Amino acid sequence: MAIPKDAMFNAPIAGQMMTAELGARPFQRPPQYSTVDEAMDFYAKRIMSPKLRDGILDVMEMGVPLTSLANSLQAGGVMQGKHTIDVGVLIMPVLIEMLAYVGDEEGIEYDMGMDDPEEDPDKIRDVHIYKAMQKVKDKMEKSGEQPVEEPPVPSEEPTMEEPMGEKPAGLMARPSAAPMEEGM
Amino acid sequence: MNPARQVYSKALAELQGRSKTKQQPTKTGGLLQRTSNVMKQDQDKPKEPYDSVLDAMDQIRTQRKKLKNGNS
Numbered sequence: 001m002a003i004p005k006d007a008m009f010n011a012p013i014a015g016q017m018m019t020a021e022l023g024a025r026p027f028q029r030p031p032q033y034s035t036v037d038e039a040m041d042f043y044a045k046r047i048m049s050p051k052l053r054d055g056i057l058d059v060m061e062m063g064v065p066l067t068s069l070a071n072s073l074q075a076g077g078v079m080q081g082k083h084t085i086d087v088g089v090l091i092m093p094v095l096i097e098m099l100a101y102v103g104d105e106e107g108i109e110y111d112m113g114m115d116d117p118e119e120d121p122d123k124i125r126d127v128h129i130y131k132a133m134q135k136v137k138d139k140m141e142k143s144g145e146q147p148v149e150e151p152p153v154p155s156e157e158p159t160m161e162e163p164m165g166e167k168p169a170g171l172m173a174r175p176s177a178a179p180m181e182e183g184m
Numbered sequence: 185m186n187p188a189r190q191v192y193s194k195a196l197a198e199l200q201g202r203s204k205t206k207q208q209p210t211k212t213g214g215l216l217q218r219t220s221n222v223m224k225q226d227q228d229k230p231k232e233p234y235d236s237v238l239d240a241m242d243q244i245r246t247q248r249k250k251l252k253n254g255n256s
Contacts, residue, residue: 036233040240067188090237092188093195097244104251113189 026081039083039091043073047098060103063126065113070095199238199245 023029033039046052059069073095074088083091096112103110111126 036236040237065186067186067192070192071186071188087233089187089191090233093192094237094240094244096188096192097241097248101244101248101251104248113186114193 027078029081031081031083031087033083033087036087036090039077039087040094042082043077043091043095044098047095047102053102056099056102057106057108060099060108060110062130063111065111066096066099066103067113069099195238195241199242202238 033042047056056069060066070092074083074092077083078085078088100110100112
């Protein structure tokens with residue numbers, strides 16, 4: 001039986017199920033804010049809103065650099081179709097300044113992210129320390145152990161050691177070396 | 185490298201460079217007349233998007249400085 005020539009072209013392209021139609025995603029449509037000024041207004045309102053502000057402050061306290069935070073914010077805006085990538089890149093310095101302003105206002109010590117991590121490879125960032133501590137805590141909670149806050153302090157109470165002078169007597173007492181020598 | 189870091193450092197450099205730009209001369213006669221006209225033309229130009237970004241950045245930086253001076 002002959003297979004019609006068009007049949008092979010009617011099949012879906014490999015990986016088509018993982019894609020969407022053109023225009024189905026927000027970033028494939030015209031942006032909501034087409035100018036830099038509109039985009040800056042949008043972010044100013046958003047950053048100053050109490051809901052996002054608390055989240056931003058938490059992340060800043062964890063030690064996440066403001067440059068990374070601003071990058072994530074604008075990338076999110078692009079994905080939501082709020083603005084284009086080029087507008088996002090243009091407004092990034094303003095976003096960093098806005099975040100720094102919020103941090104200053106709340107008196108939080110933040111990392112601007114301007115120092116090169118390659119300069120000091122031994123320096124461990126606060127985020128990594130925080131993550132490691134969270135992992136340890138989670139593991140201990142799962143295993144049912146209590147997290148150790150402080151090392152145990154040696155107590156000054158007298159121990160229940162047996163006095164050295166008295167020799168143990170009885171059937172279960174450890175035989176001393178002397179009787180064995182005597183027996184041999 | 186984080187692109188935000190690059191963009192921010194570039195914007196900072198341009199902001200510092202912009203503050204050092206020439207002021208319009210008060211003298212209107214002689215050779216300075218031509219310079220003055222050129223600067224007037226520059227002022228009449230519509231703002232580029234990046235200029236408004238630098239303006240906004242400058243404003244926020246000023247507010248941050250005020251905030252820091254107020255706290256200290």
